[in-house]
Amino acid sequence: MRNKILWSDETKTELFGLNATCHLWRKPGTIPTVNHGDGSIIPLECFSVAGTGRLARIEGKMNKEKYKEILDEKLLQSIQDLRLGAKVQLLTGQRP
Structure with a gap:
């Protein structure tokens, strides 16, 4: 069954700001x-035993519509790319 698990998580990365830790x-x-915005990006990534999925960049604040759009566009395509099949268990960094 662990071959059918897809893990997903997002991480905010800042170049400048209160939470920025920068080593360069x-x-x-x-x-x-x-040059763009506040210098922060939030990528949403996913991975499984079969490999890594597609990366999605979260623009602005996350809401349920934006999350559903990312799931529809990136996550479903990642499931197909990784050949995980129809019954996949999605585990996130927040909650299963």
Whole structure:
């Protein structure tokens, strides 16, 4: 049965901000810049025993409509790509 499990989780990553932990090397005198938004991205990823699924970028705040859209577009395609079959158990970082 564990061959039919798909794990999913999201992680917020910030370049700048209160929760930012940044380890990078820049040439001396280079000024750090952010060209888009607040410098944060939230990827939603999934994986199984068969491999990794498709990555989805969460724009803005997550709501039930956006979550359903991601499930419809990315998760179902990942299940097909990984050949997990019809009965798949989805486990998330939040709740099963």
